[in-house]
Amino acid sequence: MNLSKVTSQIAIGIMAFGAVSVSAASLRINGSTTVNPVAAEAAEILRAEKKADITVDTQGGSSGGIAGVGDSSIDIGMSSKPIAQDDRAKYPKVNFVETKIGHDAVAMVVSADVYNGGVHFLTKSQIKDIYEGRITNWKQVGGRNERIVFLNKEPGRGTWEVFAKYLYGDPKTAPEVNHPEVGGNEETRSKVISTRGSMSQLSSAWAENNPKIKALGLKLDSGQVVTPTAANIANGSYPMSRPLFFITNGSPTGEARNFIDFVLTPRGQELVKKHGYLRLSDLSRPAKEAAQPIAKPAAKVVPRKTGR
Amino acid sequence: MRARQFDWIRMVAIVFSVLTVATVCGIFLFLLAGSVEAWRHEGFSFLAKNHWAYRKQFFEAAAMIYGTAAVALIAIVLAVPIGLSTAIFSSEICGERSRLVLKFLVELLAGVPSVVYGLLGVLFLRNWMQTLYEKGNLEVYSGDTLLTAGVLLAIMVLPTLSTLFDDAFRSVGSKYRDAARGLGLTRAETTFQVILPQALPGLVGALLLSFGRALGETIAVFLVVGRADNRFPKLGGVLHSLVDAGQTITSKLGGAETNIAVGDKLHTSALLGLALVLFVVVVGLTLIADVVRSRLSSETVA
Numbered sequence: 001m002n003l004s005k006v007t008s009q010i011a012i013g014i015m016a017f018g019a020v021s022v023s024a025a026s027l028r029i030n031g032s033t034t035v036n037p038v039a040a041e042a043a044e045i046l047r048a049e050k051k052a053d054i055t056v057d058t059q060g061g062s063s064g065g066i067a068g069v070g071d072s073s074i075d076i077g078m079s080s081k082p083i084a085q086d087d088r089a090k091y092p093k094v095n096f097v098e099t100k101i102g103h104d105a106v107a108m109v110v111s112a113d114v115y116n117g118g119v120h121f122l123t124k125s126q127i128k129d130i131y132e133g134r135i136t137n138w139k140q141v142g143g144r145n146e147r148i149v150f151l152n153k154e155p156g157r158g159t160w161e162v163f164a165k166y167l168y169g170d171p172k173t174a175p176e177v178n179h180p181e182v183g184g185n186e187e188t189r190s191k192v193i194s195t196r197g198s199m200s201q202l203s204s205a206w207a208e209n210n211p212k213i214k215a216l217g218l219k220l221d222s223g224q225v226v227t228p229t230a231a232n233i234a235n236g237s238y239p240m241s242r243p244l245f246f247i248t249n250g251s252p253t254g255e256a257r258n259f260i261d262f263v264l265t266p267r268g269q270e271l272v273k274k275h276g277y278l279r280l281s282d283l284s285r286p287a288k289e290a291a292q293p294i295a296k297p298a299a300k301v302v303p304r305k306t307g308r
Numbered sequence: 309m310r311a312r313q314f315d316w317i318r319m320v321a322i323v324f325s326v327l328t329v330a331t332v333c334g335i336f337l338f339l340l341a342g343s344v345e346a347w348r349h350e351g352f353s354f355l356a357k358n359h360w361a362y363r364k365q366f367f368e369a370a371a372m373i374y375g376t377a378a379v380a381l382i383a384i385v386l387a388v389p390i391g392l393s394t395a396i397f398s399s400e401i402c403g404e405r406s407r408l409v410l411k412f413l414v415e416l417l418a419g420v421p422s423v424v425y426g427l428l429g430v431l432f433l434r435n436w437m438q439t440l441y442e443k444g445n446l447e448v449y450s451g452d453t454l455l456t457a458g459v460l461l462a463i464m465v466l467p468t469l470s471t472l473f474d475d476a477f478r479s480v481g482s483k484y485r486d487a488a489r490g491l492g493l494t495r496a497e498t499t500f501q502v503i504l505p506q507a508l509p510g511l512v513g514a515l516l517l518s519f520g521r522a523l524g525e526t527i528a529v530f531l532v533v534g535r536a537d538n539r540f541p542k543l544g545g546v547l548h549s550l551v552d553a554g555q556t557i558t559s560k561l562g563g564a565e566t567n568i569a570v571g572d573k574l575h576t577s578a579l580l581g582l583a584l585v586l587f588v589v590v591v592g593l594t595l596i597a598d599v600v601r602s603r604l605s606s607e608t609v610a
Contacts, residue, residue, distance in 0.1 A: 059567075060564060060566070060567035061564065061567075063564065063567040063568055064567045067567050067570045070570065070571075071570070089571075090570060090571030090572075091571070147447070147449070149449050149450050151450075154535070154563055154564040155564055155565070155568060156564040156565070156567055156568045157564065172363065176361045176363070176364065178536050178537045178538045178539065179536060180449070180450065180534035180535055180536040180553040181534075181535040181536065181563070181564075182535075183563070183564065187430075187531075190430065191430075191450075191452070194434070194435055194451075195438070195450045195451065195452075196438075198450065
């Protein structure tokens with residue numbers, strides 16, 4: 001083995017993760033693992049029916065999608081969080097346009113042993129105490145005598161931001177913690193399932209239909225316990241919910257437009273429902289503006305901030 | 309002597325070797341230039357202190373450097389005895405034909421993509437480790453620990469290590485074996501007192517190369533190391549830190565922060581600084597390995 005071979009391997013090793021795969025597809029989509037199942041299946045349908053050339057990837061979650069649109073390496077970003085002022089400041093030349101395609105909730109999920117041990121819901125302050133390390137055993141919140149393994153969604157994930165916003169108002173004011181981190185929804189789910197006494201933040205749709213992982217209810221200040229069911233998300237009583245977006249630079253055109261329009265048709269919206277999320281028409285409040293097949297994306301125009 | 313013609317092959321070879329060297333130097337310079345801001349911001353504490361919190365602009369990477377070193381050391385410590393035994397078996401005990409078959413199979417293992425090892429680690433190893441910890445009454449968090457990553461890496465470097473060890477043994481000329489056997493030494497004596505000392509430089513070189521590989525391995529480690537920041541143990545806590553979650557340079561660079569850092573000069577520069585540390589260490593190790601192998605072998609063979 002010679003030097004150059006080894007060093008080039010190392011260089012590839014260093015960069016393997018940082019580089020977003022470059023592809024020649026005409027429509028490149030990347031971002032949130034929450035939005036991904038919908039986009040992936042829509043892409044499959046369009047590939048089969050319209051011979052569309054589409055790649056769907058999930059590098060870096062929502063932040064990866066936003067960054068990709070920012071530096072024009074992709075055409076559509078998938079995001080489970082709205083564009084922040086910071087994102088606009090990072091890419092002042094980019095006109096981020098959000099098109100809402102559905103709605104989802106973030107659930108506090110636990111491994112089945114915790115749920116069966118008697119913990120079915122938590123209050124906001126209990127979640128804070130667990131997150132900040134003041135509560136470290138499930139018996140302190142009514143469960144069995146077992147240490148709490150908090151698997152924190154890594155920063156930059158839409159899921160984490162919704163969680164931090166709920167607990168601390170602004171994700172930026174969230175305290176510094178050093179929990180083990182998990183990335184995409186697949187990893188979070190499999191690690192929660194396989195780690196006894198574990199808890200994490202996860203898209204509620206991903207916690208359904210598996211007896212080894214359970215979504216906890218939230219006990220509100222009123223004393224009412226709300227679980228992340230479709231009805232509770234739709235009527236707004238479950239607090240940790242969020243819209244799901246496609247992000248484009250300017251109003252979508254061409255291939256990107258076709259793709260997004262397809263997801264907004266009744267047939268595309270069925271995919272949103274199939275993967276456990278709420279369709280735009282399921283929402284009681286903002287539904288009307290988005291229910292009809294969209295001619296213009298429901299973009300939220302935010303005044304652009306210049307400089308930092 | 310014939311008149312000198314323009315030698316195309318020689319020319320092409322020179323161009324490409326210059327290109328290779330330039331690539332390596334280019335990466336080094338890029339990382340160095342890119343990380344200047346972080347070095348200016350943190351100075352020596354970038355390496356020596358432990359507090360990484362990008363939201364508050366703390367970029368002190370000691371815990372990641374510790375994690376990287378710990379994981380790679382565990383891997384080497386576990387892999388060397390097995391690799392050495394395999395190499396002794398394949399080079400000294402097996403017949404020539406079965407040696408080739410064995411070597412082929414071992415090298416096949418070396419070609420398995422690391423993500424496959426990573427998935428096996430997630431599916432099996434981390435659960436086994438967790439069960440093991442619980443049986444040993446260790447108060448542990450989960451199966452994602454530095455030790456888990458080390459064990460997984462040991463499995464991954466084993467094929468490379470044993471095939472390089474085998475090469476080192478085979479490079480010892482058969483005249484030494486014949487002479488030793490002629491003197492009436494047993495096979496064990498021949499192997500350990502004649503061949504092993506002769507092969508030592510090659511073995512050390514192989515060890516350093518594998519260590520470098522272990523340091524730079526990313527995805528498999530990423531999946532089972534836990535990715536918990538700022539776990540830098542005090543001296544008494546080193547052993548416990550191995551059965552706790554940790555972070556390596558590669559798992560940090562493979563994580564979400566590379567996306568978050570876009571547009572944030574200091575943060576980007578700190579991540580490039582991490583890459584620089586890894587790059588320098590691994591290239592340094594490789595160079596030392598090459599020097600050791602060439603120098604010591606020329607001494608002993610002569």
